[in-house]
Amino acid sequence: MKHQTISTQPFLSDVKTLRERAARHLERGVTGESYLGDVGRTIEILQAVLATEVVCMLRYTQHSIVATGLASEGVKAEFARHADEEHEHAIAVANRINQLGASPNFDPKGLASRSASEYGVGADLVAMIRENLVAERIAVDHYRELVRYFGNDDPATRVMIEGILAVEEEHASDMLDLMTTHAASRP
Numbered sequence: 792m793k794h795q796t797i798s799t800q801p802f803l804s805d806v807k808t809l810r811e812r813a814a815r816h817l818e819r820g821v822t823g824e825s826y827l828g829d830v831g832r833t834i835e836i837l838q839a840v841l842a843t844e845v846v847c848m849l850r851y852t853q854h855s856i857v858a859t860g861l862a863s864e865g866v867k868a869e870f871a872r873h874a875d876e877e878h879e880h881a882i883a884v885a886n887r888i889n890q891l892g893a894s895p896n897f898d899p900k901g902l903a904s905r906s907a908s909e910y911g912v913g914a915d916l917v918a919m920i921r922e923n924l925v926a927e928r929i930a931v932d933h934y935r936e937l938v939r940y941f942g943n944d945d946p947a948t949r950v951m952i953e954g955i956l957a958v959e960e961e962h963a964s965d966m967l968d969l970m971t972t973h974a975a976s977r978p
Contacts (some may be wrong), residue, residue: 808944828945834893836937837948841884841895842905843933844955847926848877850910863916866969873923874963880955887951907933920970927963936961 851874858867885895896905903910908926912917934956941949 812836814861819882827943828948829876830891833948834891836889837884837891838889838893838941839870839905839907840934840937840952840955841881841888841933842902843907843930844877844881844884845897845907846906846910847930848874848881850908850912851877851923853912854923857912858916858919860916862973863891866916866920866973868901869969870919870923875933876962880958883951883955887948917970917973918926920966924963924966926969927959927966929964930959931956953978 849868855867855870855874858870877903884898888895908929911922913922934952937952938949938956941952944947
């Protein structure tokens with residue numbers, strides 16, 4: 792049986808120290824003295840994440856409306872569900888930007904240039920599925936990098952991105968399944 796060594800160093804600051812720290816620089820909001828991240832850079836990154844989520848929501852919404860062909864109803868429903876989830880992500884990111892003291896940028900001007908993903912319409916059902924799979928792969932890779940970037944410097948933002956990442960991985964898996972099914976049925 793292994794014995795654990797117990798540290799004699801205090802795990803948490805005493806309450807008096809926490810109160811003193813909290814009272815200083817109240818204008819910082821959630822980014823008090825224990826926040827180790829770069830607030831400006833975090834906001835800049837999250838504005839790009841917000842743009843990515845909005846572009847993905849718009850693309851999925853457009854696809855959910857215009858998709859046609861055999862068995863398109865199931866795919867349309869999947870696109871619509873993904874659009875709703877991308878909207879939820881955008882709102883979560885916008886709220887985090889607001890918590891950090893900035894205004895989320897929903898301005899359509901420059902939305903595509905701020906986004907890691909592109910807005911592609913796709914000529915047919917399989918092209919739409921493929922476009923969404925590519926976008927999800929980009930998001931997954933980008934959000935994995937962001938999880939590492941935020942690390943312990945900004946755990947709240949990291950946890951939010953981790954949650955979004957898990958859903959984006961599910962979306963990529965869904966799109967791969969749809970692509971495999973529908974590409975096989977092509978003449």
